[in-house]
Amino acid sequence: MPRWPIAALLAGGIWLAACAGTTSPPVATPTASSPAATPATPVSVVPQESWRDAVLYFAIVDRFADGDPKNNQNVNRNAKGTFHGGDLAGLRQQLDEIADLGATAIWITPVVKNIDGFVTGAGFPDWGYHGYWADDFYQLDPRFGSEAELKGLVDDAHARGLKVLLDVVYNHAGYDSSYLEDPKTRGWLRSESTGGCGGDDLTSCVSGLPDFKTELPEVADYLMTAHLGLAKRVGLDGFRLDTVKHVDHPFWQEHRRRLREQLGKDFFLIGEVWGGDAQSLDPWFVNDEMDAGFDFSFQGSALAWVQGRGRTVAFDRYLKSREKVRAGHLLSPYLSSHDVPGALFQLNGDKELFRLAALLELTAGGLPMIYYGEEVARPGGDWPDNRSDMPWGGRKIFPGSGKPRDEALRADYKKIIAIRRAHKAFSRGTHTGLSTEGDLLVFLQRDEASGDAVVVAVNRGAAPATASFDAPAEWGDASVRDVWHDEAVSRTGARLEVAVAPRSARIFAVERRAGTSSAPTKSGGLRSEM
Numbered sequence: 001m002p003r004w005p006i007a008a009l010l011a012g013g014i015w016l017a018a019c020a021g022t023t024s025p026p027v028a029t030p031t032a033s034s035p036a037a038t039p040a041t042p043v044s045v046v047p048q049e050s051w052r053d054a055v056l057y058f059a060i061v062d063r064f065a066d067g068d069p070k071n072n073q074n075v076n077r078n079a080k081g082t083f084h085g086g087d088l089a090g091l092r093q094q095l096d097e098i099a100d101l102g103a104t105a106i107w108i109t110p111v112v113k114n115i116d117g118f119v120t121g122a123g124f125p126d127w128g129y130h131g132y133w134a135d136d137f138y139q140l141d142p143r144f145g146s147e148a149e150l151k152g153l154v155d156d157a158h159a160r161g162l163k164v165l166l167d168v169v170y171n172h173a174g175y176d177s178s179y180l181e182d183p184k185t186r187g188w189l190r191s192e193s194t195g196g197c198g199g200d201d202l203t204s205c206v207s208g209l210p211d212f213k214t215e216l217p218e219v220a221d222y223l224m225t226a227h228l229g230l231a232k233r234v235g236l237d238g239f240r241l242d243t244v245k246h247v248d249h250p251f252w253q254e255h256r257r258r259l260r261e262q263l264g265k266d267f268f269l270i271g272e273v274w275g276g277d278a279q280s281l282d283p284w285f286v287n288d289e290m291d292a293g294f295d296f297s298f299q300g301s302a303l304a305w306v307q308g309r310g311r312t313v314a315f316d317r318y319l320k321s322r323e324k325v326r327a328g329h330l331l332s333p334y335l336s337s338h339d340v341p342g343a344l345f346q347l348n349g350d351k352e353l354f355r356l357a358a359l360l361e362l363t364a365g366g367l368p369m370i371y372y373g374e375e376v377a378r379p380g381g382d383w384p385d386n387r388s389d390m391p392w393g394g395r396k397i398f399p400g401s402g403k404p405r406d407e408a409l410r411a412d413y414k415k416i417i418a419i420r421r422a423h424k425a426f427s428r429g430t431h432t433g434l435s436t437e438g439d440l441l442v443f444l445q446r447d448e449a450s451g452d453a454v455v456v457a458v459n460r461g462a463a464p465a466t467a468s469f470d471a472p473a474e475w476g477d478a479s480v481r482d483v484w485h486d487e488a489v490s491r492t493g494a495r496l497e498v499a500v501a502p503r504s505a506r507i508f509a510v511e512r513r514a515g516t517s518s519a520p521t522k523s524g525g526l527r528s529e530m
């Protein structure tokens, strides 16, 4: 395999993978269905009403769970760049882990056939375990599993109320892909070996990867037919689109047209535009080429603020600015991903601050994406440690069996997700800063359509902080609770005075009528440490 200079691999800021209310809380309940590959009582979630209300969970298939050791090839779990054996069968067997957390949708890395060998540009053998180095878009990679297993995964996810998004790549093939050799297809690519790599976003060979001439109708048709066909056959709910800005707008418009025609209007598209935010994603939203985009601005802004950098009023303005996203489209904030150093790593392992960042991600608007394992404090790190194995603690689930899990952190994630899902103000509401003095941020999320209003107070400082604010009109004279700590809050008429302990948060909402309580759970010994 070729050796690519690391500088080229990192070009473009893209790592080697070149993608580099009143809603009932989603209480886990047994369902009547009992899919063949799973235990008799699968955990289910209350399905999201719309993608606006989704909580997305992203898993790298190879690093999550190995359900079928027979498909393992060149597996070396001690090496960072090799396959670790995870597959579709393993993910399918562990769907309860994701449903129990409360996520409503899963995004999985690409599963098409990848190049067989490794590249060495990173300084170690680096394989296509991540799925972004395709060798054949019309086959699934046997190291991940079969199409029947993908369909089984989707069916079992649906039985639990979970949606499934598959990551797809249109821009490039893998290094030395057989597409470069096949006489039928070799003219379809720009590459460093055959020439034609351009200097702009659309025609450059990103990270030295062969670039499909997606502007050619036969190439576009070949790729779209592959991905749309698979989506239809296995029943996918949408795609996560890789390297969006490296493919032209007419392609994405035709892609959307064909998807709507063949898979219906609800097929969801969330795209990776490197550096994406409300403004920079707009060229893909203005013509409705996709529904949502990843918000690259949130991680840095949130981690900086919880660490005491920048004024609270500026962070509040930033949170509000995300509402500039075009109507009908969504931003997806995240704390960690496969292409950036993980949040807990960036916070030097400080779980108190990590909890604050996670609470902000899940309450301050947008479509939150949870990167596998961060909910149990997977250490992560810089690339490629940000793709380490899912920790399973004492469970005999490989490759991450024996890796420690922080169950208290996971319980807090579960609780905050349940609170989020019980309040449309978090997923659909507008943001209003109520207090931005010192280290304490107090903000209101309000959803006019449902009449739901929730107030969040986060204290990043080392000292207790207090603030007072007028109760939102939606609350009337109802009793107020801190639903995060599950405790009553006293009020004096329309005014509330609240104290927030150092490095912690509170969430205020009115008590609901019986049967519509916003509290996600009253039991289970959950600890509130955010």
Ligand SMILES: [Ca+2]
Binding pocket: 066, 067, 068, 069, 070, 071, 072, 085, 086, 087, 143
């Ligand atoms: Ca396997």
Ligand SMILES: [Ca+2]
Binding pocket: 171, 201, 202, 203, 204, 211, 212, 246, 247
């Ligand atoms: Ca391109």
